[in-house]
Amino acid sequence: MNVGIFTDTYFPQVSGVATSIQTLKNDLERKGNTVYIFTTTDPHVAKNTIEPNIFRLGSIPFISFTDRRIAYRGMFHALKLAKELDLDIVHTQTEFSLGLIGKFVAHSLKIPCVHTYHTMYEDYLHYVLNGHLLKPYHVKQMSKLFISGLSGVVAPSKRVYDTLQGYGIKTPMEIIPTGVDLSEYTRPIDTVALKQQLNLQDNQPILLTLSRIAHEKKIEILIQSMPKLLNYYPNLVLLIVGGGPDMDDLVELVTKLNLTENVLFVGEVNHEDVAPYYHLANLFVSASDTESQGLTFIEAMATGLKCVVRSSPYTDDLFDDPSLGVTYSHPEDYVGLVLQYLQHEHVFDDVQPRQQKLYSISSDCFGDHILEFYQDAYKYFLRKKLANEPLKDGQYYDD
Secondary structure (H helix, E strand, C coil): CEEEEECCCCCCCCCHHHHHHHHHHHHHHHCCCEEEEEEECCCCCCCCCCCCCEEEECEEEECCEEEEEEECCCHHHHHHHHHHHCCCEEEECCCCHHHHHHHHHHHHHCCCEEEECCCCHHHCHHHCHHHCCCCHHHHHHHHHHHHCCCCEEEECCHHHHHHHHHCCCCCCEEECCCCECCHHHHCCCCCHHHHHHCCCCCCCCEEEEECCCCHHHCHHHHHHCHHHHHCCCCCCEEEEECCCCCHHHHHHHHHHCCCCCCEEEEECCCHHHCHHHHHHCCEEECCCCCCCCCHHHHHHHHHCCCEEEECCHHHHHHCCCCCCEEEECCHHHHHHHHHHHHHCCCCCCCHHHHHHHHHHCEHHHHHHHHHHHHHHHHHHHHHHHHHCCCCCCCCCCCC
16 A cells, blocks of 8 residues: 655654654565655755655745645645555544645545644644634634545544534544554663763652643643652752753753752653663653553553553543553642652553553554554545445444
């Protein structure tokens, strides 16, 4: 199968969406398919760089998200390429520029177009004129408009699925969580050199958070909790890995709280280099309540690192056993849960729940489910084409 993935976000940009796409690409190719990435140009990729099966369209920084980009040209060039590549299906990963181009290409070639709905936009409205311009109603209408005419939608979590159903979307949907390449995280890794690089001691307890440094991640809650934790573990370190627009504000907060020795900002790390940080830490922590598919949570779980994260339908389902991690609903509960794991390090070491989770979060399982979804979407596309009218609920999976 020749698959065209259309996305505004791809490496070298660091994001969960880029990681999800690369994971899918690698697994589909391992299973004998050919995957072509249509994405934006990037200032960190030289114009003449040869990237096999990756096609970059002219782009500019996206308003209010200047570290993300949006294509401003290339629609007909993408169509010409797609014809030459003989695409069988288009899989869009954004509702903006490349997503619209992907829909145009699929419509022009008369092939199915499916979509993964990655982002809960209602959590990000504050970025656009402090929430005064766009309202949840606009997100609902935008989502319904984009998804209309598609042959299927992938919801990475139940939260996304329930939200789209609440919008009144009738397009066939499946919950397919993004997987990870377990081999990257389960193999033994020597962390001695990394500890030396970060000036960390051998027995120093380490909390790790890895994400975009932005308001919605609520990293300030983790920082503000450090003084209480330091009463019990004076040499405790919070390792913050990632970059983003709110870095200066967090550095200022750390200085204000006199925590410069206990909160370390690593900066942005290439995805292929993040595994050692998970192996280095004692716990993975997060205060974000906007995750629709927390890939860093899954990566931490794959390394055997327990997690203390904010409660949501997604995280409550993912961390359903204390040997994997726990969730909390109120920031004041965070400190007690972290201390519970640090003080009783090996009490929650039941390996069976983790083993059961590993396949369900693997890239192999992810790829299998997506390929099945493509087949179902193709059936739906053909039935809709032959019927020349919308299909009723229940006709999606019928042979």
